[in-house]
Amino acid sequence: MTSPTPHGHPPESRARHPHEHARSVAEHAAAVATLLQPLRAPGRTETLPLSRALGRGLAADVAAPVSLPPFANSQMDGYAVHSGDIPDGGADLETMPPVAAGSKPSVLEPGTAAPIMTGAVIPAGADAVVPIERAVPDHFLEPGRGGTVRLPATGPGTYVRSAGSDIAAGELALATGTCLGPAQLGLLAALGLAEVPVYRAPTVLLVTTGDEVVEPGRPLPPGKIYDSNGTLLEAAMMQAGLTVRRAGISTDNPDELRGLLRSEGQGADLIVTTGGVSKGAYEVVRQAMVDQPVDFLHVAMQPGGPQGLGTFDDVPFLGFPGNPVSCLVSFEMFLRPALSGLLGAPAARLPLRARLAHPLTSPGHKHQVRRGSLQPGGTVRLEGGESSHLMHALAGSNVLVHVPAGVTELDAGDQVEVWML
Amino acid sequence: MTSPTPHGHPPESRARHPHEHARSVAEHAAAVATLLQPLRAPGRTETLPLSRALGRGLAADVAAPVSLPPFANSQMDGYAVHSGDIPDGGADLETMPPVAAGSKPSVLEPGTAAPIMTGAVIPAGADAVVPIERAVPDHFLEPGRGGTVRLPATGPGTYVRSAGSDIAAGELALATGTCLGPAQLGLLAALGLAEVPVYRAPTVLLVTTGDEVVEPGRPLPPGKIYDSNGTLLEAAMMQAGLTVRRAGISTDNPDELRGLLRSEGQGADLIVTTGGVSKGAYEVVRQAMVDQPVDFLHVAMQPGGPQGLGTFDDVPFLGFPGNPVSCLVSFEMFLRPALSGLLGAPAARLPLRARLAHPLTSPGHKHQVRRGSLQPGGTVRLEGGESSHLMHALAGSNVLVHVPAGVTELDAGDQVEVWML
Numbered sequence: 001m002t003s004p005t006p007h008g009h010p011p012e013s014r015a016r017h018p019h020e021h022a023r024s025v026a027e028h029a030a031a032v033a034t035l036l037q038p039l040r041a042p043g044r045t046e047t048l049p050l051s052r053a054l055g056r057g058l059a060a061d062v063a064a065p066v067s068l069p070p071f072a073n074s075q076m077d078g079y080a081v082h083s084g085d086i087p088d089g090g091a092d093l094e095t096m097p098p099v100a101a102g103s104k105p106s107v108l109e110p111g112t113a114a115p116i117m118t119g120a121v122i123p124a125g126a127d128a129v130v131p132i133e134r135a136v137p138d139h140f141l142e143p144g145r146g147g148t149v150r151l152p153a154t155g156p157g158t159y160v161r162s163a164g165s166d167i168a169a170g171e172l173a174l175a176t177g178t179c180l181g182p183a184q185l186g187l188l189a190a191l192g193l194a195e196v197p198v199y200r201a202p203t204v205l206l207v208t209t210g211d212e213v214v215e216p217g218r219p220l221p222p223g224k225i226y227d228s229n230g231t232l233l234e235a236a237m238m239q240a241g242l243t244v245r246r247a248g249i250s251t252d253n254p255d256e257l258r259g260l261l262r263s264e265g266q267g268a269d270l271i272v273t274t275g276g277v278s279k280g281a282y283e284v285v286r287q288a289m290v291d292q293p294v295d296f297l298h299v300a301m302q303p304g305g306p307q308g309l310g311t312f313d314d315v316p317f318l319g320f321p322g323n324p325v326s327c328l329v330s331f332e333m334f335l336r337p338a339l340s341g342l343l344g345a346p347a348a349r350l351p352l353r354a355r356l357a358h359p360l361t362s363p364g365h366k367h368q369v370r371r372g373s374l375q376p377g378g379t380v381r382l383e384g385g386e387s388s389h390l391m392h393a394l395a396g397s398n399v400l401v402h403v404p405a406g407v408t409e410l411d412a413g414d415q416v417e418v419w420m421l
Numbered sequence: 422m423t424s425p426t427p428h429g430h431p432p433e434s435r436a437r438h439p440h441e442h443a444r445s446v447a448e449h450a451a452a453v454a455t456l457l458q459p460l461r462a463p464g465r466t467e468t469l470p471l472s473r474a475l476g477r478g479l480a481a482d483v484a485a486p487v488s489l490p491p492f493a494n495s496q497m498d499g500y501a502v503h504s505g506d507i508p509d510g511g512a513d514l515e516t517m518p519p520v521a522a523g524s525k526p527s528v529l530e531p532g533t534a535a536p537i538m539t540g541a542v543i544p545a546g547a548d549a550v551v552p553i554e555r556a557v558p559d560h561f562l563e564p565g566r567g568g569t570v571r572l573p574a575t576g577p578g579t580y581v582r583s584a585g586s587d588i589a590a591g592e593l594a595l596a597t598g599t600c601l602g603p604a605q606l607g608l609l610a611a612l613g614l615a616e617v618p619v620y621r622a623p624t625v626l627l628v629t630t631g632d633e634v635v636e637p638g639r640p641l642p643p644g645k646i647y648d649s650n651g652t653l654l655e656a657a658m659m660q661a662g663l664t665v666r667r668a669g670i671s672t673d674n675p676d677e678l679r680g681l682l683r684s685e686g687q688g689a690d691l692i693v694t695t696g697g698v699s700k701g702a703y704e705v706v707r708q709a710m711v712d713q714p715v716d717f718l719h720v721a722m723q724p725g726g727p728q729g730l731g732t733f734d735d736v737p738f739l740g741f742p743g744n745p746v747s748c749l750v751s752f753e754m755f756l757r758p759a760l761s762g763l764l765g766a767p768a769a770r771l772p773l774r775a776r777l778a779h780p781l782t783s784p785g786h787k788h789q790v791r792r793g794s795l796q797p798g799g800t801v802r803l804e805g806g807e808s809s810h811l812m813h814a815l816a817g818s819n820v821l822v823h824v825p826a827g828v829t830e831l832d833a834g835d836q837v838e839v840w841m842l
Contacts, residue, residue, distance in 0.1 A: 050637070051667075054656045068812060070646060075808065077700050100673070100703050102633025104644045117702060119633055119743065119810075121644045132700065140702050166805070167813040174816065181842070182660060186653030186745055187816040190646070194638030212523025212540055216471070217615030223525045223542045225491060225611070232607030235475045239603060246472075252521070279498050279553065281538060281561050282521050322540065324607055350819065350841070351797045352773065376772045384587070387496065391489060392588040395595065395608040398771065420771070420841065421602070 024405070025333060025367045028299045031309055033338040035316045036202075039269060040342045044200045050185045055241045056198035057344025058178040064171050064191050067164035072122040073101075075159040079113040079135060079149060080105075080126035083156040092148045095141055099123060113149055115140050122160055129159035167191075177344035199343040203243040205268040205315075206233055207260060209275040209284050210322060211252040228324045228391055229274040236331050240339060240346040252276070254287035261288070261312055271315050272335070275322030278306040285319045294319070300405055302366045303388035304329040323388035329369045332400060332419065349419035354380040354399070359411050362403040371397035372418065380418055397421065445826070446754060446788045449720045452730055454759040456737045457623075460690060461763045465621045471606045476662045477619035478765025479599040485592050485612050488585035493543040494522075496580040500534040500556060500570060501526075501547035504577040513569045516562055520544060534570055536561050543581055550580035588612075598765035620764040624664040626689040626736075627654055628681060630696040630705050631743060632673040649745045649812055650695040657752050661760060661767040673697070675708035682709070682733055692736050693756070696743030699727040706740045715740070721826055723787045724809035725750040744809035750790045753821060753840065770840035775801040775820070780832050783824040792818035793839065801839055818842065 023031070038044075045059040074080065080099060085091060098115035099105040108114055108125035116122070116129060132138055136150040167173055173191060178184055180196065188196055213227045214220055227249055237244045247264040250257040250273075257273075265271055276285030277296055285308055286296050294310030294317060303326040308319025320330040332349070340348040354372075357379045362368040371394050372380040380401055384393025399418040403410065410416065444452070459465075466480040495501065501520060506512060519536035520526040529535055529546035537543070537550060553559060557571040588594060594612060599605055601617065609617055634648045635641055648670055658665045668685040671678040671694075678694075686692055697706030698717055706729055707717050715731030715738060724747040729740025741751040753770070761769040775793075778800045783789040792815050793801040801822055805814025820839040824831065831837065 050652050051655055051659075054659055064813075066641065066647075069810060070641065071644065075810075077702075098702055100633075101631060102645055102673075115702065118699060119631075119646070143702075161808065161810055166811045173813060182653050182656035183749065183812070183815045183818065183842070185656045186649040186749070187812045189637045189652035190649035190745065190812045192635075192637050192639075192641055192647045194636075210522060210540075212521075214613075215615075216610045216613050218613075220487065220491065220613055223492065223523055225540070226487075226613045228607040228611035231471050231610035232603050234472055235603035235606045238472075238475055252523075278539060281498075281519055281536065324611065328603065328607070350795060352795075353797075353799050374771060374773075376774075378774050387582065389490060389496075389582055390587045391604070391608045391611045392485075392594065395604045397604065421604070 022298045022300060025299060025301050028307060028309070029334055029337060032318065032334040033341055035309060035318075036270065036338050036342055038316070039202050039339075040199065045197050046200050047195050047197050049195055050189055050193070053180050053185060053196050053198050054182075055345055056180050056201070058174055058176055058180060059197040059199050061172055061176050062174045062188065062193070062196070064167045064169050064173045066192055067169045068166040068190055069161050069163055072160055072162050074116045074118055074120050074122060074129045075161050076129050076131040077118050078116060078129045078131040078159065079151055080108060080116040080123055080129055081113045081151060081154065082108060082110065082126055083128040083154050083158070085111050086151055086153045088153045090150055090152045092150050095147055095149055098140065098143060113151060127156045127160065128154045130154050131159065179345045179347040181347070199345065201241055201243050202269040202339070203245060203267065204237055205245045205247055205261070205265050205271045206230060206237070207247045207250055207257070207271070207273045209250045209252065209257060209273055213249050213275070215249060229322070229327045232324050233272065233274065233320075233327055233331060236328060240336055250284065252282045252284040254284050257284050257288040265313070265315055268315055271312055271317045272320060273308070274320045274327050277308045277319040277321055289317070289319070292317070300366045301329070301333065302363060302368045302386065304333065304369070305366070321388075324391050325371070325388040325394050328394065329400065332421070333369065351417050351419060353415050354378055354418045356410055356412055356414050356416055357381040359409070360403065361409050362407055364406060364408040367405045368403040370401040370403065372399050372401040373397055374399045374418055374420065380416065443719045443721060446720060446722050449728060449730070450755055450758060453739065453755040454762055456730060456739070457691065457759050457763055459737070460623050460760070461620065466618050467621050468616050468618050470616055471610055471614070474601050474606060474617050474619050475603075476766055477601050477622070479595055479597055479601060480618040480620050482593060482597050483595045483609065483612075483614070483617070485588045485590050485594045487613055488590045489587040489611055490582050490584055493581055493583050494540050495537045495543060495550045496539065496582050497550050497552040498539050499537060499550045499552040499580065500572055501529060501537040501544055501550055502534045502572060502575065503529060503531065503547055504549040504575050504579070506532050507572055507574045509574050511571055511573045513571050516568055516570050519561065519564060534572060548577045548581065549575045551575050552580065600766045600768040602768070620766065622662055622664050623690040623760070624666060624688060625658055625691045625693055626666045626668055626682070626686045627651060627658070628668045628671055628678070628692070628694045630671045630673065630678060630694055632703075634670050634696070636670060650743070650748045653745050654693065654695065654741075654748055654752060657749060661757055671705065673703045673705040675705050678705050678709040686734070686736055689736055692733055692738045693741060694729070694738075695741045695748050698729045698740040698742055710738070710740070713738070721787045722750070722754065723784060723789045723807065725754065725790070726787070742809075745812050746792070746809040746815050749815065750821070753842070754790065772838050772840060774836050775799055775839045777831055777833055777835050777837055778802040780830070781824065782830050783828055785827060785829040788826045789824040791822040791824065793820050793822040794818055795820045795839055795841065801837065
């Protein structure tokens, strides 16, 4: 709209805001973590069956209730033997009934060999396994007929997985705050646990704002753009294990935004808005929060500098900027790490080192976050420029490239830290 | 069980199997991809709203229906000007009504400046934006009163995002087979698309086998172990976007396994079993598949060598080995890459280079897959030994470490390829 004072707020309103100041990336990250601290309150855990706990953070230390393996067992299909029975030149041993996995074997008589299958209990009296491939004959004899097998000498413990060699009963299996992926859930199952205590998934109310923003699928009037922030952040949040409630798009009318937050925000653990936090004349989020304890500030970061943080009607609130790349960078730099640190989920991004394929420049007083594609050889190509509106370039990227504050120029071949998306 | 001939199949049955041979990792990967080719049949696509398409593979090329940005717009809050109006020393320009994002501005008269907000349409007649911070005064004047603002000289195009600078209408936005993550879905939204054609999620019937295997949560009799394969693979498959149907645990009775596959397999796109594919005496999966076109073979890989591949009652079938680490390695080496290649989803693992923290040895004739934890500095620590039963070590790993066939020794500091889990 071209009205000079939309919704009764003069353009100068920004100059009168009492909470304006600048912050480093680390300071803002710490503030977001503090804001979200209640997500780790004692009442915010639940116990889930393993198949529903994927991607959640473990809410208590888990000690191993059993050893893994629970008993000494064979690593190979072969013959269980007492190693002392076979001299260096090998020996012919009488064969016993075979030992299947899951069965309880008899004691191995001296001077005999028991066919044993992978995973089967090592019989008392045996201390090693000779693989079937090294036996003569190299296949199992027909059972019931008896017979002898020629076996080479073998050291005690060979091809035996001893009880507790992976983890002993009572040891810490997984620590509080571990993100539960397939391997961690598999370990809990191996330990016999069918359920696991995890942190509850936070519910986020997500609202995009702007008179210029139109829902995808509708006609696009002149001067308008489609809302990509809602889809982008909803997907990023879902991937991070959050429960996302979309409240659609608010216009630049602060009363409408306040009404939307109050009607849709019931029970939300966090409100995230996009847009309306900058220094323009019509900053709907700033205007809607005027009576709430919310700071609007600049983080020394590019893109994603303008940020809002506080509470709206006591619900934790984060105001991300309006450009899609700024939104994703805000999510990856602040919200995702805070959740990882508090709840163990989603898993933190692993910082990797890569070599720049091109030179770059960066404003020295800001932490610059570029988008790039990490190549198998370990170089990273920058995708698109510094600008925060380049969605197509973002969609061709697989990493965020960090250029810390204080760095103004980097050459091709210089090392940078990247985070895989 | 200790019965020498469980379920009527003598231990020698393996020796009579007609389909035994060895394969390289690449050959088996190609065979799995061929087996799963029907998943990309034309009828196997669906059109989903963006919010339900996360993690799916794009089933058609998408050309941009609009340009991004759709119109030239301001990159900053500031003043839209005609750059030729301001000489090197700056100029005092009369201010016009402000241009908000989403509004349709009037033509900019020569010698004037229009307050303009980030994202707003650049008025006809203007060709540059001066950020508010560089204006005197450095805040917007109260609208309606008029007045002048002093602005420095600026080059044409400064802080203007030109129409189509991210992508032009008609250009390829995303190619068939792109995995749809947050950024890709955000791009589709920015292009105004509310729905997207994707490949259907395959349904997998997952069965673990073995007389020795007990469901987690139940008592553990002597000689038995808990089933971790089911949980591990279900989670890995869910993470990869598959629909997983768990059919529980089959005993070592091949008739029971066949019955389970027939009763639970209706409509499945793929059957995956674990265990019973090796050279032991009681290999239930081999026995159950005796009348089916299934190959049992050894892949030159450690762990995960014994593999089954074919069809069971015309449903594609993969038989993974019985140890959990072997299962995960089989999934990551064969099933996941085949799905990535055919359907674009899940995303392929990006091969990274890392330096070994320790020396290692490897059987020269096999591709060895070790588990490791990649450190931020780019070194990789091996977690656990070569053995495939080490679930606790696997749960402490974040990468698979590849030691190709032909390599028998590596030193600390040597480079290896790793795949992040």
